[in-house]
């Protein structure tokens with residue numbers, strides 16, 4: 160089974176909310192000092208989904224990351240978890256893209272890789288939370304897609320997927336090749352082993368520039384966008400919390416009930 | 426080149442009824458259509474639509490397109506995208522709105538890529554720019570830490586809308602409108618996916634999305650036993666139990682109880698967050714609640730920035746006393 164996993168490097172989404180700052184003049188997010196970026200968490204789980212298939216029936220996993228000035232320690236993490244190869248689409252013209260230009264470049268890189276049975280993406284990147292690139296790649300490649308998967312099993316040349324819906328899940332079967340997007344209900348991604356980290360350190364990623372995947376600079380990155388960001392801002396939280404004072408937490412709990420009664424909330 | 430006209434809502438139905446979110450989309454679509462002086466169109470797709478088309482008119486639509494076919498019994502990407510591609514090309518609406526649901530978040534991007542347009546996903550607000558007449562979608566980004574306003578010039582302009590972000594109109598039985606069935610040829614050979622079964626994991630009692638009181642527990646609850654105490658409180662308040670992501674990831678509670686960016690969106694009168702730190706991703710799912718109450722041992726926890734009342738302390742001590750007092754007050 161030849162598998163490709165698309166992994167994005169993002170600002171750590173679990174950094175303390177207070178550390179999140181934007182620059183309104185340029186409509187960009189400021190990198191908080193001392194908080195290194197990470198592989199987008201759903202993408203790590205997409206790697207995990209691929210590894211589970213590799214564990215059970217073998218196969219090769221190629222990781223694809225698009226960006227610029229990518230931190231090697233970050234983007235190599237999937238290798239240390241057990242992925243086989245890393246391809247970086249790394250160039251300044253890849254920067255500032257939207258779902259369109261990103262999906263297009265990734266799809267063209269996947270065409271260049273050529274052999275694939277399954278492509279995995281995260282359900283959404285933890286920065287812009289759009290959830291479009293996976294479906295976009297599948298549409299450009301003309302292959303079926305199943306989104307928001309919590310379980311992926313390969314059986315007899317087909318893939319069986321549990322797709323999360325509001326009140327449960329659906330079991331869906333799809334023929335190969337196919338693209339699957341993965342959600343956290345899949346379960347935690349495995350830790351990198353020491354052996355994996357050492358092996359990953361030795362591996363050199365393959366780096367592709369726009370010409371290597373046969374795309375024009377006008378089609379990718381900021382130039383290839385089909386949506387325009389007008390404004391980025393932080394919503395104001397004006398909430399004022401009244402802390403219930405008491406000698407013990409139990410007393411505070413009882414006082415809270417009285418407070419809610421007085422405020423006609425219960 | 427066709428002229429793009431009208432605001433279209435992609436409606437969802439369950440058992441022949443419009444979903445709540447569909448009525449919200451119609452409410453929002455009506456406002457946008459009026460601003461643009463255009464018609465509000467609705468499209469419904471399924472095996473059997475029952476009373477839903479008429480009900481879409483009652484909730485504001487001028488014209489309802491229906492596509493009924495046994496092959497459309499269940500949502501599948503290939504068949505639904507095919508239907509919508511054909512419908513959009515024939516009808517050429519200027520704007521297409523979908524709900525941010527299991528269907529909408531799958532259908533919208535795939536359809537958009539087929540049509541060559543860019544959708545704004547998970548919008549909280551939609552407005553028409555008075556000068557350009559283009560649709561501006563405001564959506565949460567960075568896990569809810571920020572909001573972004575997007576615009577796209579390619580037509581149709583597409584957006585998905587978050588649950589409970591918009592209000593439905595008052596249903597008006599006297600509203601008149603047209604229902605227009607359309608036929609789309611579907612080739613079963615082109616549907617590459619097959620739905621084997623649908624598994625419901627619904628919990629008993631009041632549905633989380635509909636509850637007026639939600640008692641939600643976080644990682645600090647420590648295990649499934651603690652959630653029994655939350656259930657007791659929820660029962661007394663005639664509400665429902667919810668959770669942040671860690672209790673779901675750890676299987677203390679079913680995944681369907683997750684509240685947040687990638688879970689359920691709730692907007693109850695009363696939201697009691699117990700041992701939840703208040704990450705932006707969690708708040709995305711509950712910040713629309715009228716009153717947030719927090720119990721947390723960490724006075725610095727972010728949840729207190731959103732809460733109206735708070736108790737700083739160990740929930741294991743605070744909650745039983747709170748529950749007992751609530752019970753007493755409600756009895757008396």
Ligand SMILES: Cc1cc2nc3c(=O)[nH]c(=O)nc-3n(C[C@H](O)[C@H](O)[C@H](O)COP(=O)(O)OP(=O)(O)OC[C@H]3O[C@@H](n4cnc5c(N)ncnc54)[C@H](O)[C@@H]3O)c2cc1C
Pocket residue numbers: 172173200284285568642643644645646668669670671672683684685686687688699700701702703704705706707710720721722723726738739740741
């Ligand atoms: C892309 C993405 C999407 C996500 N989507 C969601 C989502 O939809 N929903 C969601 O909830 N999360 C989501 N998350 C996870 C989110 O970032 C947080 O990790 C999560 O919400 C934290 O849950 P928590 O508050 O229960 O746990 P923690 O942050 O660990 O907080 C536990 C809290 O419990 C308190 N506590 C501990 N013990 C006690 C005690 N005995 N008494 C009182 N208080 C105590 C602590 O002080 C602490 O504040 C997402 C993350 C990512 C990256």
Ligand SMILES: Nc1ncnc2c1ncn2[C@@H]1O[C@H](COP(=O)(O)O)[C@@H](O)[C@H]1O
Pocket residue numbers: 165166167168199201202205223224225226258261265279280281282283284285287288289290291292293
């Ligand atoms: N720059 C990128 N590099 C690699 N994969 C990406 C990139 N952007 C998006 N993806 C993939 O597409 C998924 C959905 O992204 P999005 O549509 O931006 O939310 C992510 O979870 C990744 O799997």
